[in-house]
Amino acid sequence: MRTSDFDYNLPAELIAQEPAADRDGCRLLVMDRETGDLEDRIFRDIVDYLHPNDLLVVNETRVLPARLLGSKRGTGGAAEVFLLREVFDREPKTNKSALWEVLVRPGKRLKPGSGAVVDVRDADGNVALSAEIVDWVDGAGKGERIARLSTELPSLDEALHRVGHTPLPPYIKNYAGDEELYQTVYSKRESSAAAPTAGLHFTPELIERIKEKGARWETVELEVGLDTFRIVDEDDPADHEMHTEFYTVPEQTIRAIAETRAAKGRVIAVGTTSMRSLESCWDAQAQAPRARDREATSLFILPGYRFNVVDAIVTNFHVPRSTLMMLVSAFSTRDNVMRAYEHAIEQRYRLLSFGDAMFVR
Known part of the structure; x- marks a missing residue:
């Protein structure tokens, strides 16, 4: 496995420079985790793919005026x-x-x-x-x-x-719009240097529809650092050192995971930061997740990693050669993910932080 395995040609004109006019009106690429099969939808259609007893877990941290x-x-x-x-x-x-x-x-x-x-x-x-x-x-x-x-x-x-100013990723140039659009509608404590961008697509109305469907909604906190913006410089990704970030998984979320498992529902991570929080809280000795209170994690998820908590993920499209490309590839396969990105580029999806989303299920 080489870092170059997670490279792709990112057309500059597809890097979204502003958010969608409607948060939940962006495009959604739905991918089957096992087969790689793809469907083109609108983000609010994600309700169609949720089942009663599913659990969505979001990162509720807010971006600092950093x-x-x-x-x-x-x-x-x-x-x-x-x-x-x-x-x-x-x-x-x-x-x-x-x-x-x-x-x-x-x-x-x-x-x-x-x-x-x-x-x-x-x-x-x-x-x-x-x-x-x-x-x-x-x-x-x-x-x-x-x-x-x-x-x-x-x-x-x-x-x-x-x-202070809300920091935007370096690939977003000259954005002069409402900085609140780089915050999720459910964000709370200011503790992150970057937004958990998969959550930007949710509106209060969509969250209510999700709950009406019978799915649950719980939270974690991961204080997002600047590794979000960095590509892996090393030829061998295993040589890359992850920046330490702090995360919290409340007892209420742990209980919801257990109840979801008992009801045969899925644990769905909204974003890679929620994914890393949920996987970091796994207690290998107890063979169960446990609550954490602002503990440090430098978990680096590469292909070959065994997922213990998460069954599906909502995520944005990521920078080539990034740790996030590697995480999503680990959750499905590298070939499936690269084909999905090729499809998204061919179909002129808007990419990166202000862009469209994927649901890998």
């Missing part, structure tokens, strides 16, 4: 700080100050130990938030730093929402 555009104190040079995750174990957090793991730009001028500080100003030109670069992230191989965020506003949360 992109901070400012200037380097002292020189005025343009600088960017991208928030990855909060650091809880190094110093006490206050309402106006906290440590975060971040990416910065330009990296050469924002090094720990140099006294580098990035000031971020509001619309009136006042400094609303400052980020002092204080350390490197232990063991980080991609330049992550520790920054101390501080503000003179009443709270750091208020400052972030005043000057």
